[in-house]
Amino acid sequence: MDRDRKSRITIAVDLDEVTADTVSKRLVRYRADYGVELSQEEIRGKQIRDAVPLERKEAVEACLDEPGFSRDIPVMPDAQRVLQSLSTRFDIFVATSAMDHPVSLYDRYLWLQEYLPFLTDRSYVFCGSKRILKADFLIDDNPRNLEMFSGTGILFTAHHNIYERRFTRVNDWEEVAAYFERVR
Template identity: 45%
Template sequence: MQRIAIDMDEVMADFVPKHLALFNRDFNENITIEDLKGKKLREYRPHLKMEIRNYITEPTFFRDLAVIKDSQEVIKDLSKQYEVFITTAAMEYPTSFTAKYEWLKEHFGFLDDMNFVFCGDKSIIKADYLIDDHTRHFARFSGQGILFTAPHNVNETGYVRVNNWQEVKNYFLK
């Protein structure tokens, strides 16, 4: 059985809208997702890099992120024909472990938690496919990287790209 590794943030969990809403509220800004095309918020407002990071290091930040459209249904379908592992770079935000675990149990309770992986450098992941919004994880990945579209990566080329979970479904199940 082939194995698919799937990233959480901006692939399963809708990270940007919450982050942006908190930032706009606290700094009286009106930055939109459109503004963030091709960049991260910390690159858009570099002088506030630390403040932008502070939201994410708050232990509950990841607990109530919205589920990205169709990810539950498609991952459920994928898990019937593939081994599915969730591989998130949680070591970048060590305060997030519990929230991320609970979020996965709440929204993806049909997956075995033995298939959850909290890591940093994803070159440790042995899988046939990796669906991720960060191309840096593909550099040393031995399988097929699949770039899931997120605002920050829209200008990156040279990767297999999927724009949403229906396209993931088409890629793997059609």
């Protein structure tokens, strides 16, 4: 089956902050841990760890290593519908740099099974570097991943990347759908 599909255009999509709304969950957690809001304004143009007081920096990263944390992250608005539609025309892979938080690997597997049930686990890629991906497109919020990707990189807007200017940008999944309308 894989052989027959060799000629289809391949799109790799990132998980955190692209398919999964990880930031929303992290902000809820921050409020629960510290009793204060971290506003969109405060995290604008930076990573969460660089937006919090020094003494909280380690803890806001550490929660990503907790078993279960990655299991119930909300899915990004429209991601399911658009990905399901794209999967009829393109080969979709979900590629996540999961090695910084290896405890989360199984949670991510379960998350993908639940939230993207129209993809099989043949489509999952848990990698340390996106340099290894052979795909025509990569949709990712991290400019570093796009830098090392060999195909066409598409930057998915996230709070930390708003000043990035080097890549074609999409702001949400509706814009992803519109972009691939033009790809035949």
